[in-house]
Amino acid sequence: MPDLSAPGPGRSGVIHDLGYRHFDGVREGSGAIARTLFTTGLRHAYGLGRSGKSKVMPFLLLAMSLLPATIVVGVVVLTGLADLPVSYADYTNQTQLLVSLFAAAQAPVLFSRDLRHRSIVLYLARPLSSHVFALVRWLSLTVAILLFTAIPTTVLYAGAMLAGLDKSDQTTDLLKALVLQVLLAMLVAGVSGLISSISLRRGFAVVGSVMALIVLTGIVTVVQNIAWYEADSETVPVAVGLLSPWSLVNGLANSWDAGVDTVVPVDGAWVPAYAIIAVLLVAGCLLGLVARFQKVGSR
Amino acid sequence: MNAGMMNATIAKLALQALLGRRRFYLLLAFPVLLIGLVVLITALTDGDAAYGVLPNLGFPLVLPLVAILAASSVLGPEVDDGSIVYLLSKPVNRYGVAISKWVVALAATLVAGALPILVAALITGDSTRAVALFVAAAVAGTAYSALFLAISAVTRHAVIASLMFVLIWEGLLGNLFSGIAWLSIGQWGLRIGHAISDELPDPASLPYAVVASLVVTVVGVWFAGDRLRSFSLRGEA
Numbered sequence: 073m074p075d076l077s078a079p080g081p082g083r084s085g086v087i088h089d090l091g092y093r094h095f096d097g098v099r100e101g102s103g104a105i106a107r108t109l110f111t112t113g114l115r116h117a118y119g120l121g122r123s124g125k126s127k128v129m130p131f132l133l134l135a136m137s138l139l140p141a142t143i144v145v146g147v148v149v150l151t152g153l154a155d156l157p158v159s160y161a162d163y164t165n166q167t168q169l170l171v172s173l174f175a176a177a178q179a180p181v182l183f184s185r186d187l188r189h190r191s192i193v194l195y196l197a198r199p200l201s202s203h204v205f206a207l208v209r210w211l212s213l214t215v216a217i218l219l220f221t222a223i224p225t226t227v228l229y230a231g232a233m234l235a236g237l238d239k240s241d242q243t244t245d246l247l248k249a250l251v252l253q254v255l256l257a258m259l260v261a262g263v264s265g266l267i268s269s270i271s272l273r274r275g276f277a278v279v280g281s282v283m284a285l286i287v288l289t290g291i292v293t294v295v296q297n298i299a300w301y302e303a304d305s306e307t308v309p310v311a312v313g314l315l316s317p318w319s320l321v322n323g324l325a326n327s328w329d330a331g332v333d334t335v336v337p338v339d340g341a342w343v344p345a346y347a348i349i350a351v352l353l354v355a356g357c358l359l360g361l362v363a364r365f366q367k368v369g370s371r
Numbered sequence: 372m373n374a375g376m377m378n379a380t381i382a383k384l385a386l387q388a389l390l391g392r393r394r395f396y397l398l399l400a401f402p403v404l405l406i407g408l409v410v411l412i413t414a415l416t417d418g419d420a421a422y423g424v425l426p427n428l429g430f431p432l433v434l435p436l437v438a439i440l441a442a443s444s445v446l447g448p449e450v451d452d453g454s455i456v457y458l459l460s461k462p463v464n465r466y467g468v469a470i471s472k473w474v475v476a477l478a479a480t481l482v483a484g485a486l487p488i489l490v491a492a493l494i495t496g497d498s499t500r501a502v503a504l505f506v507a508a509a510v511a512g513t514a515y516s517a518l519f520l521a522i523s524a525v526t527r528h529a530v531i532a533s534l535m536f537v538l539i540w541e542g543l544l545g546n547l548f549s550g551i552a553w554l555s556i557g558q559w560g561l562r563i564g565h566a567i568s569d570e571l572p573d574p575a576s577l578p579y580a581v582v583a584s585l586v587v588t589v590v591g592v593w594f595a596g597d598r599l600r601s602f603s604l605r606g607e608a
Binding site for chain 1: 393394397400404408412415416417420421423424427428432433436439440443444447448451527528529530531534535538539542543
């Protein structure tokens with residue numbers, strides 16, 4: 073009678089020896105499971121390893137956000153402009169509609185499907201805890217969104233280098249933009265992931281994410297403009313900017329001199345306030361995700 | 372449209388799919404947000420500042436989003452999980468199914484999308500302008516709901532496809548190229564509203580706007596019925 077599940081001394085493998093065929097390979101631990109889950113999640117966010125139809129939407133959106141960058145590069149190279157007409161950080165801001173749509177469309181792929189089809193129980197039957205599962209999923213989506221924003225900026229940078237623009241200036245601007253993109257990706261992935269894990273019908277998850285990312289930002293912009301131009305207030309526009317992920321990142325970009333214009337400059341004590349709220353928002357979303365997956369996993 | 376094609380049971384089921392449980396609150400959030408924002412700004416500023424919310428946010432964003440939510444949730448979940456075959460196996464005319472579902476989506480769009488725009492516009496004063504905007508929203512909402520129903524019958528990614536039409540085609544590109552007004556449902560609605568109040572923009576010719584809205588509505592619902600007639604189940608991968 074073969075020993076069914078006893079791993080060797082000091083090992084916690086989960087490859088069961090059912091007596092048909094032995095496994096002599098390396099038994100990797102939870103780290104390997106988490107790494108594989110991360111890579112698979114990242115690939116699925118772009119439809120890789122899924123059906124052809126699943127690839128259409130992410131790559132269509134990526135192509136749309138790349139198109140203006142290639143046009144800008146073409147103009148800069150051909151006309152010999154001394155500077156890019158749009159800063160790296162502002163390019164992400166100008167294409168925010170596409171970034172938000174990408175997040176809203178792909179977050180349900182990573183967060184809704186396992187819960188809706190209850191395949192989550194199969195994942196959680198492995199040694200990976202529900203906490204780690206939720207965090208790894210979030211990391212996949214964060215990196216997917218980061219790539220979505222970083223690829224067009226890299227194309228812009230390559231164009232700027234080809235056109236012979238000042239290397240140190242451009243590199244500083246690019247690095248600033250990349251740091252802001254990391255923060256943005258963490259925020260957007262947290263918000264859209266949390267919404268998709270709560271609202272399991274794809275349509276509602278998408279509309280919910282669109283409300284949180286696009287409608288909310290629209291409201292913030294309208295209120296900021298009205299408060300500044302009609303009511304002549306400086307405090308209200310800056311304070312309202314704390315309310316949406318995009319205005320948070322743009323406010324920080326403005327205070328950091330990364331080439332993004334806001335209605336009212338963000339400075340003084342508002343800068344730490346923006347940073348703290350952004351970090352709290354990410355932490356809150358992660359806590360929400362962990363709690364959500366723990367609840368679903370214990371059912 | 373033939374009223375005899377309406378099927379009360381299908382309409383009732385579609386209404387339940389639309390309003391069941393938490394979904395109702397998501398739909399309710401739009402009018403509450405819009406009216407709340409307008410009330411807040413009216414209270415805090417003088418002059419006509421609050422009206423700016425409607426052409427910038429209410430009409431181009433909230434109205435189509437409500438239409439997307441309504442149209443996709445009367446048909447989307449059934450297509451998504453395949454349970455539409457049980458409905459299609461019943462001896463009911465497929466166009467009747469499409470019309471019944473469209474009527475529910477239309478009613479939801481008008482109540483949660485167009486009506487709040489009227490209320491919000493009335494709060495900002497100038498009742499002629501408010502009525503004009505309401506007519507514009509009602510016309511655009513009708514065409515939107517038919518178009519989005521047709522998209523829902525074609526693809527599982529209906530919500531994203533509809534959002535791309537509204538946000539990228541009508542919004543982003545529409546702001547860059549004025550010619551897109553000729554192919555933009557929102558602009559047709561505004562043109563019809565312009566006939567009532569000059570405060571609304573005048574992007575296209577009136578007869579064209581009327582005919583185009585009508586054609587999109589009729590063809591959209593007919594096409595949704597036609598897709599249901601030749602519906603085939605496919606797995607998701």
